Amino acid sequence: MKLLLLALKNITRHRLRSFLTMAGVAAGMFLFTAVETMQHSLATVTKISADDTTLVVYRENRFCPATSRLPEYYLPTIRKIPGVESAIPIQIAVNNCGASLDVITFRGVPPENLQRYNPDLEVVAGSFDAWLQRSDAALIGENFARRRGLKPGDTFEAVGINVLVAGIIRSGNAQDNNVAYVQLPFLQQASKVGLGTVTQFNVKVDDAARLESVASAIDETFKSDAQPTHTRPEKAFFAETAKQMVELIGFTRWLGLGAVAAVLGLVANAVLLIVRGRVKETAILQTLGFSRLMIGLLVSFEGILLGLLGGGTGVAAAVAFFQWQSFTLGNEGLTLAITPDLTVLLKGLVVALLLGLLASLYPAYRAARQPVIESLNAA
């Protein structure tokens, strides 16, 4: 603890040098955290976990929600398939079908079914009743609301559809936080698809182990129909449709590694310069009785503190930035919310700490091994 305080004094009393080093570390760790946030957000929406029970039924060979047109009367048939717990027809309307940073997605659902199908939706502003009472009302996800600066009572227009914001919703499902839920008949008419036609059915299966078999049964049922279906887990669809986006975000991993390497080099260089500039001071401490281990620890603590303070700033800035900006990547109607997460924050801090430690190992070794008498006589 005493050595840690001494290291902290060394940092705080060389303000400009410490500030410049920490600013560099913060910039590198900001980039690392940004990349990790994207990677983590992507993994959240594409990796199927053991408790995922949601299937999405689309028209076979669909490209975009606009090309997936299924008759609404498929619903009772789907509900009767063994293993299906519940199903809901959904109409999708998007402003941009390709990859976009600002996608607006309307989801039209039967108003009476929304809460039953999606019980973890929480209305954080406005009311669900207000949404039920007006056919052109929308419940919008909180990320979407923040990005657009919308609140209950506001109206907005997108994809040629005008709606009134009845409430802001929050959900454990990232997709829900980035869409606008409207009543199905309203969206069918407003988007000129027409009543009786939907984009997809979302199906909940009673057992995660039966996802594949239920999906096959659904597709088998409508194989010979005029509108054959293609059923997959929701996350698998995202991984498939957003393949290019997935590859692009996958590539950013190298940027993250580059940022880590840059931070490592920066801290190592800074600590090495500190050690070189402090040869005589180190020799004084050795003369006073500071052991090699203590000298090494003192240098390491300084590197760790530089890494941790600079890295913590960068990580916190990245988390705050993504929280504030609420970026969303959209593709074919599915959205990827770039959402900061506690695990990413902790990972960033651990990486910063390890980088500080790793970067100071060699300088610490050098300082601990320096000969006392020659160092005292050094100019």
Next chain:
Amino acid sequence: MAASFIQIRNLTKSFKKGPNLITPLQDLSLDVPRGEFLALMGPSGSGKTTLLNLIAGIDSPTSGELVVSDRDIARLSRAALTKWRSRHVGYIFQLYHLVPILSAFENIELPLLLTSLTRAERRVRVEAALDLVHLADRAQHRPTELSGGQEQRVAIARAIVHDPDLLVADEPTGDLDSESAGAILRLLRKLSTDHGKTIIMVTHDPKAAAAADRTLHLEKGQLIEQTQPATSGP
């Protein structure tokens, strides 16, 4: 006769410098009683600083016996020697060697960081050391805000704060004006007579040496003369 505080027998220090073997100390023997203020004089390269560093435990001899307070420090490992030094030795440098980013108080506190004293106990010790060197009002000043004489007094406070038996001083007045040098020598004299510290001081200045109980003259790594002033005092 009581055993000497420092007993040196046949002490030799040599090292290689390029192809040459340098021997700054050759077969030197010496006894220093507890509480003595001893001055080492001699021309540059005579081996006095080497002897001082060996006695202080920051260097190790090539051969011979070096017993300080009944402990043969020539046989201690590097780690054991470091630990011994932190408890038993206070080192005063010619150029003070204070840590520039630390205040006078923090510089003096440094040796106490190696002890198990609490923060409050350390504060009491540091304040006592500051009082002893008459710098209580300069506790929060950085070295750059102090005069040379004040810096050396802070260095002396740092050397005595952990209450070592032995003080070694390498030309402690070499960089000071005569007034400041006199004050430093009176302080060292006081530490020897009033506090019983054994002091070994290297100096080129006969006036400084006159403050000591005894002066040894070295040349080419060997003792050549011993003088004892009739009266002590700078």
